Amino acid sequence: MQRDMVAWASQLARDELAGPLPRRWAHSQGVATRAVSLAPVAGEASGLLRTAAVLHDIGYAPRLAATGFHPLDGARFLRDVHGSDERLVRLVANHSLALLEAEERGLRETLEAEFPLLEDRLLVxxxxxxxxxxxxxxxxxxxxxxxxxxxxxxxxxxxxxxxxRRAAPEIFAAVERVRAAMGGAQPR
Structure with a gap:
């Protein structure tokens, strides 16, 4: 089932991004590849991580850009159009400290109300x-x-x-926490 979800997500991201935004699609593929290397950290949630990784930027797709804030647009699309798993849409909505960018855009309350941050810190x-x-x-x-x-x-x-710039210290801290969880090894 995890494999089916990842395959579905990859096809959906390809359909939405490859034509209009080929560089964004290349980035999404690279992010998904990185997720594969984190299977030991993600454990049972490795399929969810891989799915979120390939879909994290889907909200950039021109036809989905309702608010212009890609984490919110992507999560709404996955929730409203595809009825996606709540944990998946919450990961997409909150990827890479999106709450801080939402605050800059006056959308923090909206993002928090619709898609609360997951409590699984290591997965985030x-x-x-x-x-x-x-x-x-x-x-x-x-x-x-x-x-x-x-x-x-x-x-x-x-x-x-x-x-x-505001998020950078927490980004660096998150990267270090993942490295520590991998035993200090640099995931491939």
Missing amino acids: DALVYCDMTTTPDGEPTTARKRVAEIVSRYGADSIVGRFI
């Missing part, structure tokens, strides 16, 4: 790790280089630039 951290150690082209990188790339791409004073 694992998705942060996967996203924040993958380049826009789907290649492995460090979290520090990824944050710097995001600031460079969006600009330090943009909503995304302000958010990512």
Whole structure:
């Protein structure tokens, strides 16, 4: 069943992202690949992590961008159109400290009300790790280089630039917690 869910998610993400946003699709594939390496950390939730990893940016798809805030748009699409598992939509909605960006956009209360953050910190951290150690082209990188790339791409004073600079200490801490859970090993 996990394999079916991951296959479904991969096809859905491909359908929504590959044509209009090929680079976003490459990133999503890279994030999903990172998730595979975290199976020892995720345990029974490894299929959920892999599914969330490939779907985390689906809200960027042009036809889904209702609010312009991709975590919220993607989670609503998965919940409302696909009736997806609550844990999945909550992971997508809250990936990579999205609450902080929601705050910058005046959407924090909406995001928190519709999609409360999961209490499984290691699973949340694992998705942060996967996203924040993958380049826009789907290649492995460090979290520090990824944050710097995001600031460079969006600009330090943009909503995304302000958010990512504010979130950086917690991103780095989440990455370190995942590394510690892996016994200090760098997941591939």
